[in-house]
Structures are given as structure tokens and as C-alpha cells.
Amino acid sequence: MSRLVFWRLARAGLAIWTLASVVFLLSHRDAGAAVQEALAEVSDVQTDRTATTSAERLAAQAAVRERLGLNMPLFYISQGSNQQEPTWQWNGLHNQYHQWATGLLHGDLGTSYRNGQPVASRLGAALSFTLPLTGTAAVLAILAALALAQRLAASPWWQRPVRTLLVTVHALPLFVVALVLLLAFANPDAFAWFPAYGLDQPADVGSGTWSQIATYLMHMALPVSALTITAIPELTLQLDAALTQELHADYATTARAKGLDEGAVIRHHALRNALLPTLTQIAELLPALVAGAVVVEVVFALPGMGRLLAEAAAARDYPVLVGGILLTGAARLLALLLADLFYFWADPRIRWQS
């Protein structure tokens, strides 16, 4: 068991490393645009001293390249720019990829191009907003799916309409759900129950702890419900299908023959067997919610992980982007580990085999 888990984790880790390397190399290939962006930032800061002559501008660009470490060659080997006779040359260890990789092994994710903060601290600040959001949404969605699927499997009269509704909601992209919620409940023309944006603004000084918590909850209500609404249908439909299949098995008939009512059969007999495919789905849910957070945080203007990634992508802030990918990959690794542990707990057959 532990060997199997170890190998799966090792393979996933290798995959994450490959993917991060590919994104790193692809993104750093045209570093000129990033230099332009960083230069624009700098000239925004010091507007009085504008570099007018081309020589001064070139010097400024070279300085930015030097500061960001972009003047080094990209990879261990590189192709010479001579067009007639392309040559390969060995660059040694003094290259961008090597610097990045060694920094990463020492736990250093690099510094942001835009404001010079370390990437780790920016990611940490963003995670402190995103983790409560996605965590609450995941827990709510799982609980709701469990409750709803158990009721649905008992085939009440509202089974068909609810299934149709779930399939319809399943077809909706997340940003449509988020926009509908935003337009319906945070719109001065309709119902202005919740604030539409503004969590990143500093709170009023005079307000107490309770009102701050209340403001936080008010801001979180709509994003959490948008994420939950989109996560529920897939989980519920899958669990419902699995339960329906398990209820036709022989042991369910035996349980009914003992005189148990349908609810007890579902809860104590079928549910545990039907949970196995859902566990895999829950493991998929953790990284998927990070992607969902991209959309939701952009729509509701929350200062979280997703908006950080989207803004880094728009501004070509590559260290933040690669750090975000590594973090998502880490979430994936964690999810794989949790899924294996849950399998171990839920299915005795796996326990006996190992």
C-alpha cells in the first residue's frame, strides 16, 4: 500500500515538475515583453524623469534585464543566432533555468517582476483568502451532494424534476452562475443584499470585531454559493447513479427482506459501496476549485489566488505564474494522497490486499 502510494506520488511529482519547467521555458522565451512591462511600472513610479533618448531607454532596459536576471542564457544549451550556420553552445550552470531550479529546491520561488515582493509571500497572502473560500465551498458541496443523493435514491416524487434541474445546472459554465448571482443579489436595480466588491479595501477603523466578521461573511456568501452550486450537480449525479446501481445488488435485496426501511438500506448498506467513485471525484475537486476560484475571484473582485494568477497572466509576471502552477500541483499531490487514504479506509478489499 505505502509503496503504491509512494510511486503514484513520485510520478505525479515528476509530472508537476515537467509541466512547471515547460511553462517556465515557454514563458521566459520572450522575456522582452516582460521587460517592457516592468519598465512601464518603473517609469510610472518616477514620472518626472522620463528616458527620452534611445540610448537611455536601452540602458534602462539593460538595467531591468540585469535586475531580473534575464541577461543570462535561458537553458543549459542554446542555439546560436547565426542564421547561415546554426550552432549549439553549452552555457554551463550559469543560466536562468538552473538558477530557478536551485532556488526552488531551497524553497525560494523568486521575486515578482512587478513589485519586487517575494512570490511566496504574495501566494501566501492570496491563499489566506482563497483557502476559506474554496474549502467552505468544497465542504458545503460534498455535504449537500451526500444529503441530496440519499434522498434522490429513495425515488421520491420529485426525483425527475430535480434530476433535470441538476443536468441543466451542470451544463452552465461557472462564470454564468457567478454573474447571475452577482446581477441578481448585488445589483442596486434588483436586490442589493450583498456587496459586489471591496473586500480588499481597508476596513473602517471604528468598527469592532463582530462587524468585521459580518462584513467578511457578507462578502464571501455569493462566491461560496457560486462555487457550491457548480460543484453540486456532478457529485450528486455520480453518487445518485452509483447508489441506484448498488440498490439493485443482492445484498440490498437481502437487507430489504430483513424488514429494513429504504432509508436504512441506503444509509447503512449501499452508501459505503457507492462512495468509492465519488472519492475520486472529491480528490479531483480540490485542484478544480482552484481553477474555479480564477473565475469567481475575477467576477467578485476578491484578492485571492485566482485573481493573482489571472493578473499575473495579463501582466506577464512569470515568477508568480510559475509559482501558482507549482502550488496547484501541490494541491493535486495532496488530493491524490487523501484519495488513497480514503480508499484505504472505505474499502476493506484494498486493506486486505496490502
Add this chain to the structure above:
Amino acid sequence: MLWLGLVGLTALLAAALPLPYAPGVPDLAHVAEPPFGAGAHWLGTDALGRDVLSMLVFGARTAVLLTLPAAVLSTLLGALAGGAAGFWGNKARLAVPYWLLAGAGAWWAVRFPGVGVGLAVAAISLGWLFTSWWRKRELASWPVPVNSVVMGAATTLDTIPRLVLVVAVTAGTGVSVSGLLVLLTLTSWPHSARLVRAQMLRVRTLPFVEAAQAVGAPAYKVWLHHALPHALQPLRTALPLSIAGLLGLESTLSFLGIGLPPDVASWGRLMATVRSEPGAWWTFLFPTMCLIISMISLSSISQYRPSAASS
């Protein structure tokens, strides 16, 4: 069904339709105008005065021209890769001279120093092939781990959610419509590859495949003509769902303002304009309805089964 045909037809005829206004041209006299108002904007205009109806039509063209080829290409790629992985597993063998030839070709393609070495290797391998064919001798062969390569690539692509991956790569490379098409194709093939591989593992053991092998057909012919058509069964369900997924992904990307260049009309971009003008329900409602109806009809097609008599 009817709706999808309508969307496809609109997309094809978008340039020829008699629309009163061009899609990207702002009409500053009528800004944020409700539907059926003055100025012959049938479905109103957005906050910049662009006509909603023509943006819908050209958005449909973008959606169809982007998602349909991407879905078909990625399904094709996934079917070939998954089919090969399922059929040969890790046991495929390729004769050593072919390996050398491929290595020499790669050497030449990336222009490593010393073109002469590559040419010499290629000449040696060709000579080897020729002599062995002349003397009808069995060639030594090395295994090709098709299964490991394909599944490793699929796992690598699956570790990060597709949206995050596409956002990260589009930031680095900058995109045009064709670039986005390639990117979507390359990131969405693993699903169909897994499906086809699983089916191929089952088909491979069926009697008719064994019969074809016993007759003495070459392996690639058995694979292409006998096994692959049966292994493609699950794709009939997966292809419409893949189109629906790509449609959602494309509109999400343009909603975020990351994917396509800003002058390309798209449903997602039209929906994004509602955030700057919250009262303009018509810029949100119409593209949303188009998107929802398209996705629901695609998922209903995927559940459509031809009756047992006809199949």
C-alpha cells in the same frame, strides 16, 4: 439538433448576412440602448455602442470555428495515441536500424554540430536494412514503450486544471485564433485517449482480432482496419461533450479577457460588458441563452442512441 444546425449555419454565413451594423464598430449615437429601441439595433447595443445582434452572430462564428476543429483534432489525436497505447502496450518493437535512422533524422532536424556524423549513421542504418532485406534475416529490435509515453504525457497534462494551464501558457506565448486552437487541441486530448485506450484493451482480446493476426495481416493493418473502428465507440458520446466543454472554456477565457485578441467578437466577451453596465440586461441575457441552449443540446446529442435495429 435544430438549434445546433442554426448556429452552424449562422457561423458559416456570418459575413454574408444582411446585418444593419458591423460587429466591432461603435455607434456612439446609441450607447447602451435597450432592444427594439430607435436606431434599428434589434437587440440593443452595449456600453460602447456596439450592436448586440451582430456581435452574437460573429461570436457564433468564433465559437464554431474555434471549438469544432479543436474538439475534432483533439479527439483524433487522442484516438490515435490511446489506440496505439492500448493495442501495443509497452511491447511494440522497432528494428534497430529504424531507431538509428530516426535518431539521425532528429540530429539533422535540430542541426547538432557535425552533420557528417548524422549522415554516416543514416547511411550505416540504410545499408544494414538493405543487407538484411537482401539476405532475408531477422533484425534485432528494441522495444518502444508506447503505453508509458502516452499515459505519462496524459498524466502530466492532467495534473493541472485545464483552465489554469491554458491561462498560464497564453500569458507566455501570446495568442491568435490559430494559436489558441493548437493550445486547446494539445491540452484536451488526454480524455479521449484514456477512453479509447480502455476500450482497445477490451477489443484487443476479441476473437476477430486474433483471427486477423492468425491470417497473417501485419500489425499496423490489424490495428487500423480491424481493432480501431471498434475501439472508437465511446467517442460518439465523448465528442459532443468535448465540444461543450471547449465552448465553456472558450467563453470563460474571453470573459476573463485572456484568450482571444480584443477585436474578435465572442459570447464571453459580450457577457463581460455587463459588468461595466449592470442595468443592460440584454447584453447578458442573449449570449447566455445562446450558450446554454448550445450546451444543453450538445449534451442531449451525446445521450442520443441510434436504435438497435439501425446500428
